[in-house]
Amino acid sequence: MxxxxxxxxxxxxxxxxxxxxxxNYVKIANQTGKLIQKFLNLPITLITDSPDQASDxxxxxxxxxxxxxxxxxxxxxxxxxxxxxxxxxRFSAFDVSPxxxxxxxxxxxxxxxxxxxxxxxSVVDYKILKTCHDQENIIATRTTSQLNHVWxxxxxxxxxxxxxxxxxxxxxxxxxxxxxxxLFYMAESNFRNDYAFAIADHILHGYxxxxxxxxxxxxxxxxxxxxxxxxxxxxxxxxxxxxxKPIVVxxxxxxxxxxxxxxxxxxxxxxxxxxxKR
Amino acid sequence: xxxxxxxxxxxxxxxxxFQVNKRILKEKISTDLHFAYNNxxxxxxxxxxxxxxxxxxxxxxxxxxxENPIKVNRIELLTLAKMHYQKVMNSWLDEYDRLKxxxxx
Numbered sequence: 001m002x003x004x005x006x007x008x009x010x011x012x013x014x015x016x017x018x019x020x021x022x023x024n025y026v027k028i029a030n031q032t033g034k035l036i037q038k039f040l041n042l043p044i045t046l047i048t049d050s051p052d053q054a055s056d057x058x059x060x061x062x063x064x065x066x067x068x069x070x071x072x073x074x075x076x077x078x079x080x081x082x083x084x085x086x087x088x089x090r091f092s093a094f095d096v097s098p099x100x101x102x103x104x105x106x107x108x109x110x111x112x113x114x115x116x117x118x119x120x121x122s123v124v125d126y127k128i129l130k131t132c133h134d135q136e137n138i139i140a141t142r143t144t145s146q147l148n149h150v151w152x153x154x155x156x157x158x159x160x161x162x163x164x165x166x167x168x169x170x171x172x173x174x175x176x177x178x179x180x181x182x183l184f185y186m187a188e189s190n191f192r193n194d195y196a197f198a199i200a201d202h203i204l205h206g207y208x209x210x211x212x213x214x215x216x217x218x219x220x221x222x223x224x225x226x227x228x229x230x231x232x233x234x235x236x237x238x239x240x241x242x243x244x245k246p247i248v249v250x251x252x253x254x255x256x257x258x259x260x261x262x263x264x265x266x267x268x269x270x271x272x273x274x275x276x277k278r
Numbered sequence: 279x280x281x282x283x284x285x286x287x288x289x290x291x292x293x294x295x296f297q298v299n300k301r302i303l304k305e306k307i308s309t310d311l312h313f314a315y316n317n318x319x320x321x322x323x324x325x326x327x328x329x330x331x332x333x334x335x336x337x338x339x340x341x342x343x344x345e346n347p348i349k350v351n352r353i354e355l356l357t358l359a360k361m362h363y364q365k366v367m368n369s370w371l372d373e374y375d376r377l378k379x380x381x382x383x
Contacts, residue, residue, distance in 0.1 A: 217309040
């Protein structure tokens with residue numbers, strides 16, 4: 001008799017968190033993990049070099065010692081300041097993920113709905129976030145390249161040959177970034193996962209854009225400096241943004257570019273309130 | 279400036295922009311309208327519901343959001359689409375009303 005459970009594909013989330021001098025990414029991942037458990041109820045694997053700081057919300061913690069993320073990646077961030085990321089290991093998600101179907105998320109992507117679960121059944125090889133919007137409907141992406149923007153913030157993949165090729169290609173692009181950035185007229189000199197995945201996705205589709213691999217909706221993104229998140233009036237979120245009127249939104253997934261707010265105690269309290277609600 | 283005016287000015291400064299909140303909510307609802315069926319991903323719309331309501335055959339093939347042909351059971355998909363549409367539209371109205379209420383200073 002065939003065991004139907006064995007035929008079911010395993011599903012899970014993979015997060016990468018390597019601390020920098022200024023930001024404790026594992027601390028952010030702890031909050032993200034809590035929200036993932038609440039809204040997606042999927043097992044989570046954390047890939048990190050600081051496992052001692054990880055919370056109980058992770059099912060697996062992979063200690064990544066030989067990681068490239070030890071090499072700092074510096075560029076001018078959303079706030080025009082020089083920012084450091086330790087984010088050069090994303091291409092390895094395919095090999096390290098223990099799941100048949102994997103959702104790779106940036107730790108600054110707050111999961112506040114179950115919308116991403118809808119994608120698992122329809123994904124053939126991979127799907128990647130291609131559209132974001134902010135409160136003004138303007139998100140600065142690239143200006144020089146003709147490539148469509150891709151956000152490596154959220155990638156869903158099955159362990160297929162095509163997905164494997166995507167991640168191998170990202171590795172190759174990363175290793176030869178100067179060549180590829182010139183080939184595709186990227187103005188920025190420093191490596192960005194978004195660009196590497198955009199190039200790889202483009203090459204995989206015969207040097208053309210493909211809607212087939214896009215997550216078919218846009219992710220709400222907050223690009224400005226945030227002072228605080230508040231939950232009020234039965235599941236409305238008030239976001240206090242520096243030098244701007246506050247924004248009020250209902251529970252939805254959001255991408256937060258300002259990492260400093262995500263390591264505050266008030267953010268921890270905000271996540272705890274949501275987690276304990278309902 | 280009197281203290282009362284100062285307080286009022288401060289409150290205006292902290293007041294949220296209804297039009298911005300409304301736009302963000304509309305985008306959220308557009309995301310919520312998606313639903314999975316038979317390994318396809320569909321976006322619930324009045325066109326989809328009207329089409330399924332007017333078709334005669336029990337089974338048909340429809341393109342999903344990714345332009346993949348998906349074999350569907352008309353009644354099953356129609357029931358699912360109507361239920362999902364109703365749920366999302368109700369939450370839109372509810373959340374819209376709540377946003378309207380908080381625009382008052």
